Amino acid sequence: MSNYKLTHLKELESESIFIMREVAAQFEKPALLFSGGKDSIVMAYLAYKAFYPAAIPFPFVHIDTGHNFEETITYRDELVKLLGAELIVGSVEESIETGRAVEEKGFSASRNKLQTVTLLDTLEKYKFDAALGGARRDEEKARAKERFFSHRDEFGQWDPKNQRPELWNIFNGKKQLGEHFRVFPISNWTEMDIWQYILQENIPLPSLYYTHEREVFERDGIIYAALDAIPRRESEKVEVKRVRCRTIGDITCTGLTLSSADSLEDIIGEIASSRVTERGGRSDDKRSEAAMEDRKKAGYF
């Protein structure tokens, strides 16, 4: 007699694959938003699994701020080749050049917010009607209230008070012309689940996630990479430290963690004993208490 017991990782995987297949079945032109971070890497592997041996039936879309770690781009290109996926790049640089977006000024300037413009323009340009994102509900309090199938109006905006009820595993992707959906298949995963899954499935990661020596500087208690994309004040001195990324985004808003973790087991151990959330190192969330909610309403990821 079989023991019908599913581990939490298998159950989460099954749920995510179900949702990806729903997207492929319900929408005409979906896309998978790929940032190069660990969550979107897991998304890419889940998509591969969901449709194997057929090709992934939607392209990956990368919104490139132009301020990326080099490793992210190399990894992205290799992964796309490995999984046989199609890649579309939306450039924030281009949005700035064409005047669609205006670059922030000053020391804490970030292109993070500008991504929204490029993202919405890219979705519009290719007429994507569903964008799969790797957001998780445990990341941030506004995200805790988001549906798997999150409806966006014709301006790409989220109305948190008027979300469609989502019951059992029935997902309603019906929409009017010009509207689209953001779909979050890994909503129910936590940071720990992601790492455990990467370990279980033996998924290769960009080297940035493991400890490495890097020139860094400190600002408001957060350690940043000392790269040209972030202008430094004279008082902010550059030091070489052993660090790793806990999340990877745009260079200007990705804080680094002091760490000597050089294996997945070490990283999991480190997270298990960590007392700060992964977004604690994201300066974009520290702008105000409702920073994420405001960005999401405007059409952010």
Next chain:
Amino acid sequence: MKDTTGYLDMELLRFSTAGSVDDGKSTLIGRLLYDSKSIFEDQLQAVKEASKRLGGGEEVNLALLTDGLRAEREQGITIDVAYRYFATPKRKFIIADTPGHIEYTRNMVTGASTADVAIILIDARNGIIEQSKRHSYIASLLQIPNVIVAVNKMDLVDFSETVYNDIKKEYEEIAAVLKLKNVIFIPISARDGDNVVDASKKTPWYQGETLLHLLETLPVRKDETKLPSRFPVQYIIRPHSDEFHDYRGYAGRISGGSFKVGDEVVILPSKTESKITAIDEGNKSLDEAFTPQSVTIRLADNVDISRGDIIVRKSETRPTVSANVSLLVCWLNHRPLNEGGKYIIRHATEETRAIIKDVHFKVNINTLENILDDKTVKMNDIAHISIKTLKPLKYDSYGENRITGSLVLIDENTFETVGAGMIVHNLEDETYTI
């Protein structure tokens, strides 16, 4: 190297919390997260600052950990279903935190639809109020396997055993009427943590378990794998590549029982028969798969199968195939149900249209009486209705199978999800009391 194997072998338990305004629901969740060390320093710091700003002084308001939207923080209420996560070495938990106020019954139904356990909070000072009954009715309607009645704010009634026992006795009568399955009572103080994670010294008369220990040990829904097998076809996988030229797989999530390679199966509604030749999961092939695994099934014959069809084992009880469906519906939209009107129906992976044939009665979920003279089904109402669908559905009753027994109604013009339906064969046969 650290030992991580334990982490990879946990089970998942989903529970919902329901309570009235100020029952301390958010505080309880905050407490579970805080005491299980799932709260991080930066979150705690943000909550401390917010508590101070909102006039709470130095006392940390744990409710602010869960109330995510600006309006919620300002008004001190929970607007929408919020999902929270925490893990102990034994289990990973998903909490659907649903608001208690009357106008948000729809959120409670939403949050409870996937729950293994419902925690119903009762304020020890107020005892059982109409909303407690409403919450219990929804737990019964959605057939949640376990109900934990947490009698909260015991600190405000001096941890009185009499107060607790009176509430327990009164609730047991309601539970009997509602035929709630497994009801467990716990006296707690969410604010101070009594009996939440650690046993309280202030309730020596209580011999039961703490809330967290219960959550760690209650059986996770396993009955699903013993149900008659159900495989709603979700997506057809045809690679069109040289390597997999003849590959044709039916992708879906098993929604009842299990399937084995070699099983004789029937495809509904066509009643075509075939045999399972392979069960694929990514690039691995399995001998057997069970609920709720997402897999791809391959069959011996090249049969005509499309999304919405259901594959079942030939030897087992089949679902009803019919265009006439009787259901209990919870209405979710501001615009009332239109008797005689048409709606889009989503049932398992099937989509079709339906006409509302009849509204039989509404349920007063405070008194649990049937309302026969007013058949206007408004938001948050529960009603027994009959529909006729364009394509026949392949369904079980909700009591038999939560997935093949549930459906949603979608407005044809706005495309909003307006109704949540639980299919009934015959009301008298079901566990419902109405």
